[in-house]
Amino acid sequence: MSALITFDHATLGYGRRVVLSDISFDIPSGDFLGLVGPNGAGKTTILRAILGSLAPLAGTVAKAPALRFGYVPQRDSVDYNFPLKVLDVVMMGRYDRIGLMHRPTREDRDRACAALEHVGIVNLAENPLGALSGGQKQRALIARALVGEPNVLVLDEPTNGMDLVSTTQILGLVRELHERDNLTVLMVSHALNEVANYVERIALVVERGFRIGTVAQIMTEETLTQMYGIPVEVDEMEGHRIVVARRQGNGIGVHRHA
């Protein structure tokens, strides 16, 4: 598989502040990669380097020619105060194709409807975006990312603040899009337990460093204990991996890793 994105000894940061140094990996076509780590560890920095809004301080971040990203931002970054219909929001994913000083055409509208159908909420096309539930909003934002016909779907914390049912449905939808359309997917999340059972590879970003591999390679007690710096157990239940961090201090019990 050809690499769509290649980090070659890239050092990333802001000004003189280095966040991640000397990281090398690539994202091949058809990959389903989870970029996982606690808040502040550097996930967003890597994401910005991938999307092109942050140049590496050293090394290179190379991308395949004419690569198009379908970006799904964190739900909270969108202002739901705007009285926009779901269909209008989805059509924004085609604004760069529509061009300056032009209005969306019938074709843009049809493609937006098709994208909504793809994510299962075409019946909500005429509803105000702000009136949707958290899961429905996320589906609308995924449809907006898909309508631009991307090579890579990038989701930033897609399940943040969602209940169990919505989380499962959204992750299932993303997995389905990856399998059905052979879409390359990059999913950023702080929730290792959620992501690990859906993605094919994991890039773990913690303060102690960066490691990338298949789910089986990363989801080991040895790797996670070393990376997080605390004792970690990895259990398996009906094919699902569950990461459990041992409670430290009084040794009373365990709590789940977030």
Place this chain on the structure above:
Amino acid sequence: MLDTVLLFREALYGALVIAVACSVLGVYVVLRRIVFVGAAIAQLSSAGIALALFLGGMGVTSGLTGHPTAFALAFGLAGAMFFGLGGGSRAGVPPDATIGVTYAAAAAAGVLLIAKAKSGEAHDIFLQGNILGITRADTLVLLAVSIPVLLVHILFYKEFLFVSFDREMARTMGYRVTFWNLFLYFTLGLVIAFAMQFAGVILVFNFLVLPAVTGLLLARSMAGIFTVAVGSALLAACVGFSLSVPFDLPSGPAIIACSAALALLAWPARLLQRRG
């Protein structure tokens, strides 16, 4: 009553132009939650005029000091660009605090400069404006500024909407978000700097906020908000102006009172809509 109003029809035309231009821009101002940016820019423009009058009184008559409009424009646009670039947020100051500091400093500077300006007018003129003093020439100037600005907003509606609604997505799609943001603020600064000279800080602030709030309460789409905002601004300007002349009321506050009444009426209408 109509005859009395018609005596001041040129002033009414000017007020209507200001109402349309400010209410259109006000939709972005309200939706982007930057309502006090409008007040701060207007106050900066008034400080610019005060400086021009002060320098004129000091005998510095060469160059731009004989043109208060140029000073109002320079100060207003400088403020708009400053806020468009984040307004000091990079230095760690919360945006609303920066707006407050700017407003207070500009207001104080305006009062102090006017107090020492030999040819200065009362500072109340800047706050309340002098709608009745608008002439046909003034209206033409306002049209010359407002029409290009409104055309820009029609042509680039998609871009202004996108960077206002979801700048992260816009940036990812290759939009020059900073440019579009500055362009939006530039049009805002331009309209405020000109409108403030005739309508005053408070009336400009009113037209930037209240009609858009009325639109937000009554409409369910962007087109609807723009329509209601412009419609309510025009209605408030007509009614407020028409009542102020025969009853010898200050025109600006009369128009503001009408705008506020429309917004207050829209509130229960919104609640009824929700229940329905």
